[in-house]
Amino acid sequence: MDTVVLPGRDALSEQRIDPSLDLYAEIERLRRERNAVILAHYYQDGELQDLADFVGDSLDLSRKAAGTDAEVIVFLGVRFMAEVAKIVSPQKTVLLPDVEAGCSLEDSCRPEPFARFRREHPDHLAVTYINCSAEVKALSDVIVTSSNAETILNQLPKDRPVLFAPDRHLGAYLAKKTGREMTLWPGSCIVHEQFSERELVKLKVQHPKALVAAHPECPEMILREADHVGSTRSILDFVLASPAQEFIIATEPHIIHQMEKAAPAKTFFPAPGMDGACDCARCPFMAKNTLEKLYLCLVNGAPRVEMPEDLRLAALKPLQRMLDMSVSVNVRPAP
Ligand code: 13P
Numbered sequence: 001m002d003t004v005v006l007p008g009r010d011a012l013s014e015q016r017i018d019p020s021l022d023l024y025a026e027i028e029r030l031r032r033e034r035n036a037v038i039l040a041h042y043y044q045d046g047e048l049q050d051l052a053d054f055v056g057d058s059l060d061l062s063r064k065a066a067g068t069d070a071e072v073i074v075f076l077g078v079r080f081m082a083e084v085a086k087i088v089s090p091q092k093t094v095l096l097p098d099v100e101a102g103c104s105l106e107d108s109c110r111p112e113p114f115a116r117f118r119r120e121h122p123d124h125l126a127v128t129y130i131n132c133s134a135e136v137k138a139l140s141d142v143i144v145t146s147s148n149a150e151t152i153l154n155q156l157p158k159d160r161p162v163l164f165a166p167d168r169h170l171g172a173y174l175a176k177k178t179g180r181e182m183t184l185w186p187g188s189c190i191v192h193e194q195f196s197e198r199e200l201v202k203l204k205v206q207h208p209k210a211l212v213a214a215h216p217e218c219p220e221m222i223l224r225e226a227d228h229v230g231s232t233r234s235i236l237d238f239v240l241a242s243p244a245q246e247f248i249i250a251t252e253p254h255i256i257h258q259m260e261k262a263a264p265a266k267t268f269f270p271a272p273g274m275d276g277a278c279d280c281a282r283c284p285f286m287a288k289n290t291l292e293k294l295y296l297c298l299v300n301g302a303p304r305v306e307m308p309e310d311l312r313l314a315a316l317k318p319l320q321r322m323l324d325m326s327v328s329v330n331v332r333p334a335p
């Protein structure tokens with residue numbers, strides 16, 4: 001992360017918490033005092049999801065960050081998500097409990113090589129997955145998430161070839177779905193690459209009535225086995241609407257927390273990794289955020305996401321295009 005400054009990393013790392021504190025009560029008090037909204041992704045630990053004001057996928061969270069009237073946004077997710085919140089809501093203070101909460105897709109796509117990639121393909125439109133840095137967003141034509149990518153691709157001129165970065169699996173899935181010619185950046189999510197086709201097939205044999213729901217960041221061999229492919233929110237909607245009672249979930253398993261809350265009578269099996277176990281599919285970046293770090297960031301008003309205004313404005317352009325081109329996608333029903 002070159003240009004985005006998150007002050008306070010060294011000063012905060014040694015901070016101790018009084019063990020007698022009721023952290024839940026303190027977080028509640030600070031949230032009110034600071035006029036803060038807590039936004040969480042489905043891959044966060046269940047206890048963090050439960051104390052968030054709103055839990056969602058990347059598109060839902062971007063919209064929430066753009067629309068909130070709170071003064072402070074606390075992002076229980078990873079850095080690129082908190083950056084998006086700052087890009088769309090510059091007047092707000094945006095806090096990320098752990099600055100080390102990165103993403104393997106962001107890491108795979110640095111701005112300089114990405115700029116070269118663009119220069120080598122001057123006729124192409126750069127359609128970029130939201131899992132990237134603000135700098136890479138600023139070099140892109142339009143941003144997409146896994147829930148709106150197909151809708152957005154279908155609106156782009158058919159005669160323009162597309163560069164898709166940084167997730168090659170999502171890119172390959174979208175090229176197949178839309179029939180578009182797409183040149184893919186060779187990045188991937190370390191979590192979704194852990195699933196084993198062989199172990200998944202074994203699990204399906206053990207549970208023949210179970211439907212498989214998979215995230216499009218999974219490799220093609222996993223998607224081939226799926227009854228439903230979609231974003232985290234779409235997977236959640238699918239299992240809740242389906243009359244089936246058993247599901248195998250091929251994405252980060254913390255999303256099962258929401259499934260079990262909303263459909264306690266249904267059974268959810270996390271898709272297995274290479275050794276038949278499931279723990280390898282937990283996102284180590286999302287796991288950086290903890291209850292203690294959430295408390296400390298509310299106390300300190302840091303770590304805080306900041307970025308130069310020229311970078312923010314450049315990244316806002318393709319992000320705003322995304323929001324405008326996907327107004328009909330994944331709209332949440334009124335409560
Ligand atoms: P969505 O929640 O948009 O499906 O994204 C998944 C993801 O990998 C977030 O890092």
Ligand code: SF4
Pocket residue numbers: 043078102103104105131189190191192217252283284285286
């Ligand atoms: Fe990045 Fe994968 Fe973690 Fe999502 S699950 S934040 S894509 S490493």
